[in-house]
Amino acid sequence: MATKLTIRVNELVHRVSASRDTPLLYVLRNELHLIGPRFGCGLAQCGACSVLLDRKEIRSCVTPVAAATGKSITTLEGLPALWASERGRAAAAPELHPLQQAWIDVGVPQCGYCQNGMLVQAADLLSTNKNPTEDQIRVAMNGHLCRCGTYPKILTAIKQAAAAMAKERAR
């Protein structure tokens, strides 16, 4: 039964109409028209649907929308503003999150379908571990599946983003 729910996504508050058990993914995509999070398996096995819930990566394909109320949801689209707020800058026209910039500079994506989850998980990783080792990156990213084989370039891009963020923070 559809009910009215309030969710906070990318710092905006939305009133949505959905049954409480609807996975967050379908609300984000069909009600809010956010296309960063994607359907991959619906089983929390691949990570294409990942978003940040209070800055921790979750699988939106199995997270009921009701469980996200009262919390802060960040999607791929919200990463630039997240980075701006981390640095205490205004989010009027935020520049890309350093991870997104590194993804472009390194040329990570192939088909790109999984990269939403990769970026979201990497943002979670770098918010708790500012300078991860290669092994730490591999462990943190292990739950995300890429069928194009972009893992080696993701490793490079995360290290590059971590360095860029450290440099930016030191400014």
Added chain:
Amino acid sequence: MTGPISEKEFSRKAFLQGGGALLVGFSLRRAGLASGASAAAPGAPLPISADQVDSYLTVHADNTVTLYSSIMERGQGTRTSLLMIAAEELDIGMVQISHAPLDTSTTPFTGLAGGSQGATIGGSFVRAAAASAKQALLGLASAKLGVPVARLSVDKGTVSGGGKSVTYGELVGGKVFDVTIPQKVQRNDLGVFQHLLRPGLEPGESPAKPVDQYKLVGKPQPRVDVPGIVTGTLAYSGDVRLPGMVHGRVVRPRGQSSLLHSRTTYGPYGTNYALELLAGGGQAVLSVDESSIRHIPGARVVQVANFVGVVAPNEWDAIKAAAELKVQWAEPSTPLPGNGNLERALRAAEPGLRASTPIPGPVSPLLITEMGDVETGLAQAAKTVSATFRTAYLLHGPTGPHNAVADVTPTGSTIYHQCGPNYGLAAQGVAQAIGVPQASVREISYQGSSFYGGHSTDQDCPTAAAVLSKAVGKPVRVQFMRCDDMGYDNYDGAEVIDVRAGVDANGQITAFEYVAYSQEDVAQPPSAINTGGVYLIPNRKVLSNTAPRLFMTAPLRSPMDRGPAFSTEQIIDELAYATGSDPLEFRRRNMTGNHAWLRVLDEVAKAANWQPGRAAAKLSDAKVVTGRGFGFGTHAYGGGLQGPGLDFRTLDPTTPAAAIADIEVNKKTGKIRVKHVYAAVAPGLVINPERVADQVIGTAVIGTSQALIEEVTFSRSNVTSLDWVTYPSLRFKDSPNVTPIVIQQLDAVPGGAGEEPISALFPAIANAFFDATGVRMRQVPMKPAVVRDTLARAVLKEARSTKFGARR
């Protein structure tokens, strides 16, 4: 090239009066229906005519260009490569050109985006169109500026000469070229296997620009679509939403059953399973209990023959309805052999069974090549080796299962999805399913999750959406769920391969025999190159047997290359070992002298710092041992097929690949870790080197995944690989590091570059396993249980032979 640029505006009326024969393909290019394309002259359609510049290029008044081709971006950067080729020929900047969406109402055929031929064949079309356009533009500029063509120069679409200048946009913006492109006989690619008269210029071929004047091509360019991907602004097929659209799901048994007695014809394009169900194939529907979903708001069941689907206004409701709908199916009409009995099923190949290739399909057994006499060669050998190799069914497994929106109306229908390599093919299936002429079905394609290969569910899903849309009279979006995608994919065929070979006292290969058994409707039999064609072997025979059809199959990235390379390149290594040789030195000694193959061997050896020596020279009793191995591989486009104008014994241009794998084997757990892959490719002229390097990295990772853990499993009744637990795929922790080596050959035509390292890697890992353990690996995937079993058998065999030797 004929005709000057027409100053007249094309009008729909003028076109319709011009000739009815072209009506089927008439263009609505400027009707503004396709998002992204600039509307130069709304309402003015153009015919899609293969020899007209206007079919491929539109120059706008603002001095930008829109390119039209049938090459879908499938994650390999091919669209960017095509834009580079066009921009290079036109002398415009990359920011001045974009690619139009793929739309059957506006898109000309420029070859298939299959077999990694997008940049080769698609590129030749685009080069021919752009070079012809450039000639015409120079002619116009000359007339306008009163300066001879020879004294004109072009920079960023501005033609200058005699102190004056004019832009392309000023010359033809919003107008049509009406210029004919010279045509020539070109090889067609996957699916048709013919040589056809069509537009095409190779790099540097007049009037195309000389290769030494290239400014863009051959230098790394970022992909144009990457910023949209990382910011969540690039719309994929799954993001299409139409007004009034409802959500649909298919309801099927979990996992396909045997297709031995299928109702529909099948071919290299795979099976459209929705059509199979509509024709009464698949498992018969005994009953559907509509009351089981009555509690779901607006949910509705649609059943046509054995096709069952549900629709609901809300997507989550549609998912629940599909999961909760009670359907009873009959048992499959034919049992499956079960994974354990696969070899016996494949060996049941029947003479006369036809592999379903396009023009007249080869009949089993198919002799791929034969020279000399294998028995004579074996008799001359000082040492002989023989072995049987086994590979598994693999699935395409895109990260995102296929999805499609179909809008079926009485006046015409449109499907929105991610097309396979054959753009327009899904429209054909839809037309058949809903009983309308194909010309009334428009197919618009978006980027999506890549499934790398021929056809997975890219016909099935839009057909299902169209059946549902027709039934409910609304646009319907069908998202295949994970189990629909994996359970009803067209798989890559498993193989059983027997190989015998011999080497003489001088270390020269004397004989090689390759006999394969496979359900071989995967578009092509094994190529003559991957089965010993790289070597000088006086007595050689390659034979392929077609096994009865177990599953739907279609090409998967590097189809019918894995088994041939896995077996052949291990046997070559065994011959090297038998003669006490270094595996690379042995290969060089026996190779045909083909420059490109020697080049990839030398380059990969150099990158990996290969130390010559006999394999398995440093065996140890340690629990975890390491090894290094080498392998060659390629993908031969059409190599091995019969058909008009095509001799399957001639080797089509191929891209050689060589791989070296460094691996670690845990003898106790049986786990293999591929630590590092060095892979070299020589694809001829490389349009965009970094993007080709991406392909080498990607194929190294996916090749590792396939070789180590990927396998479609099945019971006696249905496929049981239905998610990422039952069909594991390599993850971050186990990903190799990769050193890609891309060899630039400016004097060669561009070749494919999206698949070759996969087949080279299979034997490289297996040869590394031998180097590490002294034991041969005869089957893939090399799962831990297979590794433990292989090692245990070797120990047993060793013990037996020692005992036997002692008794003697």
